[in-house]
Amino acid sequence: MIALVTGGNGFVGAAVVRALLRADIAVRVLLRPGSDRRNLAGLAVEVCEGDVRTPASLPAALLGCTHVYHLAALYSANPADGDLLYAVNVEGTRHLLQAAAAAGVERFVHTSTIGTIGRPPAADDLPTEDVAFNLEGSASHYVLSKWRGEQLALAAAAAGDAAVVVVHPTAPVGMGDWRPTATGGRILAYLRGQMPGFLAGGINFCGVDDIARGHLLAAAHGQIGRRYILGHPAGNLDLTGFLALLQAASGQPPPRPAQGWRARLTGLLRPVASPVTVPAAARPAALTCDPARALAELHWTPGPLLEAFQTAVAWYRASGMV
Numbered sequence: 001m002i003a004l005v006t007g008g009n010g011f012v013g014a015a016v017v018r019a020l021l022r023a024d025i026a027v028r029v030l031l032r033p034g035s036d037r038r039n040l041a042g043l044a045v046e047v048c049e050g051d052v053r054t055p056a057s058l059p060a061a062l063l064g065c066t067h068v069y070h071l072a073a074l075y076s077a078n079p080a081d082g083d084l085l086y087a088v089n090v091e092g093t094r095h096l097l098q099a100a101a102a103a104g105v106e107r108f109v110h111t112s113t114i115g116t117i118g119r120p121p122a123a124d125d126l127p128t129e130d131v132a133f134n135l136e137g138s139a140s141h142y143v144l145s146k147w148r149g150e151q152l153a154l155a156a157a158a159a160g161d162a163a164v165v166v167v168h169p170t171a172p173v174g175m176g177d178w179r180p181t182a183t184g185g186r187i188l189a190y191l192r193g194q195m196p197g198f199l200a201g202g203i204n205f206c207g208v209d210d211i212a213r214g215h216l217l218a219a220a221h222g223q224i225g226r227r228y229i230l231g232h233p234a235g236n237l238d239l240t241g242f243l244a245l246l247q248a249a250s251g252q253p254p255p256r257p258a259q260g261w262r263a264r265l266t267g268l269l270r271p272v273a274s275p276v277t278v279p280a281a282a283r284p285a286a287l288t289c290d291p292a293r294a295l296a297e298l299h300w301t302p303g304p305l306l307e308a309f310q311t312a313v314a315w316y317r318a319s320g321m322v
């Protein structure tokens with residue numbers, strides 16, 4: 001077995017590479033020339049230079065590969081980057097799907113985002129994979145581009161062109177977040193004594209190595225054309241729970257002013273007994289979820305969330321980012 005990983009030098013991508021190597025699977029990584037390769041240092045991988053925006057570069061990368069893990073994506077909150085977001089996240093996905101089908105790839109794992117999971121009709125219910133995307137009017141170009149790329153992947157599965165499984169990682173926590181991501185930015189703000197920004201409706205956090213294992217389990221056990229949220233069952237945190245977890249992981253008191261940080265460690269958001277229907281676009285921004293499908297169908301069990309936060313804190317400190 002040879003697995004091609006696009007975006008394998010990124011935070012989640014490198015975790016997938018490490019998981020594949022631990023499983024004794026040969027790994028080829030598709031990287032753009034000049035890409036940052038710090039996350040691949042010391043790893044026994046084959047590097048193939050190319051770009052999902054350049055179809056001619058893909059056949060050589062796919063030669064002999066049985067599996068594809070497509071994590072390459074552009075993230076930007078800048079509206080001026082809209083065209084580039086669609087070029088990478090939509091057209092790049094189209095090119096890779098077509099090339100993988102031509103190469104006879106056995107399984108294609110497409111990495112989407114928790115942001116393309118819709119909001120349920122009841123405002124206090126947790127989103128699942130069965131909720132259709134319903135945030136077109138309020139979503140960023142990044143989310144819209146990921147949603148459209150995901151639709152291409154699901155269409156390829158429905159047409160029988162590619163054996164696609166789609167995964168939706170939640171906010172990843174762990175080592176290797178050099179950029180950093182929005183999650184890493186929140187952790188770093190805390191470690192620097194600053195109050196991190198947070199979504200009013202809560203966020204689901206999950207260890208990046210657990211998310212990586214979920215990718216491999218999706219390839220092994222996922223149903224073709226099916227979506228799986230890779231989120232932690234205890235990971236739906238409000239700001240109070242997030243601060244408490246970081247205090248436990250770092251041994252550092254929360255920034256001031258922080259009210260109620262001694263509240264329950266998990267800060268798990270639970271539906272109320274009588275949910276109220278509120279238009280999705282009018283609700284507080286949230287990235288919470290119910291990951292029950294992945295837990296059951298992929299036989300996936302994430303490790304303790306505190307350990308993931310401890311790993312992240314130690315890595316940020318050792319990397320000189322704090």
